Amino acid sequence: MTGARYAADPEECVRSVALDGLWLLFHKPSGMTHIVAPPAPQILEALRLGPADAGEILARMRAWYDLEGDDAADAVEARLEELEAAGLVRRS
Amino acid sequence: MKHQLSLQIGPVAFRIGSAWRAPIDALARLYAGYPEPERVCDFTVRLEPEQPWRRWIRPSVAIQGDYILPDAAPMSLAHGLLAAEMGMNLQMALGQKTHLLLHAASVEKDGRALILTGESGAGKSTLAALLGERGWRLMGDEFALLGLQDGRLRAFPRAVSLKNGAIAVMENEVAPERFGPRLDGTPKGAIRHMRPNRLALEAMADPARPVLILFPRFGEAAAARAVGQAEVFMRLTQASTNYVSLGAAGFDALTGLVGGCPAAAIDYPDTTSAIDMVEELWAQAA
DSSP states (O other): OOOOEEEEOOGGGEEEEEETTEEEEEETTTTEEEEEOTTHHHHHHHHTTOOEEHHHHHHHHHHHSOOOSSOHHHHHHHHHHHHHHHTSEEEO | OOEEEEEEETTEEEEEEESSHHHHHHHHHHTTTOOOOSSOOSEEEEEEESSGGGGTSSOEEEEEESSOOTTOOOEEGGGHHHHHHHHHHHHHHHHOOSEEEEEEEEEEETTEEEEEEOSTTSSHHHHHHHHHHTTSEEEESSEEEEETTTOOEEOOOOOEEEETHHHHHHHTTSOGGGEEEEEEEETTEEEEEEOOOHHHHHTTTOOBEEEEEEEEEETSOSEEEEOOHHHHHHHHHHHBSSHHHHTHHHHHHHHHHHHHOOEEEEEESSHHHHHHHHHHHHHHHO
16 A cells, blocks of 8 residues: 655654543644544654555554554544644655 | 832732832732742832823823733723732733743642632632631632642732622631722622731742642532543643743643642532532542
């Protein structure tokens, strides 16, 4: 599967705190605080290994997590678009 | 300025200057017993005539200071005390950089702090003022100051601003000499300021560790529900005037607070049931 490739800022640019199953992210370059739900934090984690498209991101996530259901790829694509709109990932 | 007064309130030193004598005299009476700052003041508030001649003809007070709101409406001289209080709030809200500033009341017991936050009119001032007369130390009714380094809460015990129905509630509890004049016809209705008690003044430099956050709401049947941490975080970012400007330091301080404190929303029909609920939730948290 190939598609748009995405990149995220390096780990030191984002402070991350998990609260109640949600993640609070402070994005230092923009000064913005984001509240995100899984799998968005895991997508960002996968992108720390380097730019990737949705398929590669999913493969990286499968190595770390048990992902259920057949629609995981669609969910990753949808979350990537949201993360791009929020300024947390960009197309590379 | 012609007339002036310096006040130490918690960690903040104010200088209030006025073109008129009356607001400074009223402030001096209300803040009797507060320490004088031992260093250069952090903020200056100035009460000045809106136009120079209006010092004499139908006097109108404009709030000036280090930080100003350009379109703030001038107030009548009869409300000069309120103008001074609003000016002090404004300096804090716009200029405070050493603490995360939460629009919240707080009280302390045994070195631990309870934070009460909610929208204006939710009853946090009244509740904190009542608790301050019933075994707790009032740390402040308007702003809670969260230390960016140590996560502890600093007291900011300025005069409690009682509004409308809360005035009579506290007049039944507290000696008359601790009250300022009743100010009718302000934008928020009737207002009367009340000086915190001696304990609150003597211990104003003592920080406390926050252990419980409550979101009170007056006027509903008694009920309590736990509030999830992400919701607490979101509500507190909205209740903070300087969260955004503090950047990562504010994020770290606020996530530390929220991660370390249980939180609950409480609805209450009257102050007696509110105090019972607070004491019960406090016992559970402690």
